Amino acid sequence: MLTILKNRFEQGYRTCNYPKEKPAVFPRYRGKPVIQKTVDPEMVKACADACPQDAIVVDKMKIDMGRCIFCGTCERLSKGEFVTFTGDFEISTANKADLLTDGDLPSLAQHAKQHFKKLFGRSLQLRQVSAAGCNACEADLNVLATPFFDLARFGINFVASPRHADAIVVTGPVSRNMKTALLQTYEAVPEPRVVIAVGSCTLTGGPFSHSAEVAKGLDTILPVDLFIPGCPPHPLTNLHGLLAFFKA
Template sequence: MFTTLKNRFEQGYRTCDYPNEKPAVFERYRGKPMIKKVVSPDLVKMCANACPQDAIDIEQEKIDMGRCVFCGTCERISKGEFVTFTRDFETATAGKQDLLTNGNLPALAEHSKQHFKKLFGRSLQLRQVSAGGCNACEADLNVLATPFFDLARFGINFVASPRHADGVVVTGPVSKNMKTALLQTYEAIADPKVVIAVGSCAITGGPFRGSPEITEGGLDSILPVDLFIPGCPPHPLTNLHALLTFFK
């Protein structure tokens, strides 16, 4: 115990002050994309053709963050004249259609379901299911339990059993081999419950979109999704912002 107290005294307070203050992210971090209003149609088409995820809508000149893996190809090709990726990590939405964006997103708090806030505002227990993911999204969810993010201080915890949970957090493209397990986990959670899709794989299939081995259409094709958190993987602060804004 004395060693623990000594380490605590030497290291000081390490927990970030978010949401009271936004912590800085790395300069090379790619967050919310911003679309330039005046741009050559040929440049838009060039970026769309180069996009590995087919995430650029040529007609609307928007990016689908549900498909985007934030590789930055469009920004490099256009040299920032069409797309620039900001360091804004607050990108979650309550509607999948809102992920198709020119950089403007609806305020998440205004679109959150108020009865969820009343039910889970002081305590939210979540069961995480990796439905065929690469472990990147899972890793960035796990770090929310570290002292820097300290998710538990907000009354939000990940639990081992779905019968102890208020909702399910799904990562991965929902492979055929995981679909039954996911549905059984969902059924084991008592009503009312929430469903959260984390990462481009869960939202649209990500790099595996179109594969016969995954569920076509994303998680919302088989479960009613309440919250979409885009990214490949989403930054831990993106996850933290989404959970706090939607439920707190």
């Protein structure tokens, strides 16, 4: 008993104050990409060629956050003259087109579907479906339940049955072998239902987009309401996405 109490005392209070304050993230973290349009076009081309995900659209001078895995190759290659990855983790969007960005993102809270806020703003139950995810996106969704993020304090929970859920949170590039199970889970959620896509694989097929075994984005199968980019998205990116979309 004494050990339990001693441990409890040592652990203290660990929950972050987000969204009131933004927790500090280590400097090497790569969040929202911001593009300098004044750069030499040759450099843009060199970055596009080096990008393992072919996420840079040269003529538009933009970067597709749906494809991007935030590896930072373009930032290092251009020494920050073309792309810099900022520490800003608030990068989710409600429209897929907005993922193609030069760093200027629309406010998620304002362009999110407003009727969802009324319906789910005070209580939101999520059913997670891993559809060929590599377990990184799954892990960083799972941590939302730990004391630091404490998702439940916002009235948001992951539930065991789609029948109890308001939304499905999908991770992974949707393998052929998981497609039916995913669709059946979706069907089992009562309407109106929300579809949230988490991670580069789910948004566009990610690193696996050249495989015939996966879909080229969840939106080719289901209507997606919220797009959360990253490989995997930082837990704070997930948290921001959920709070801004449903509550703000």
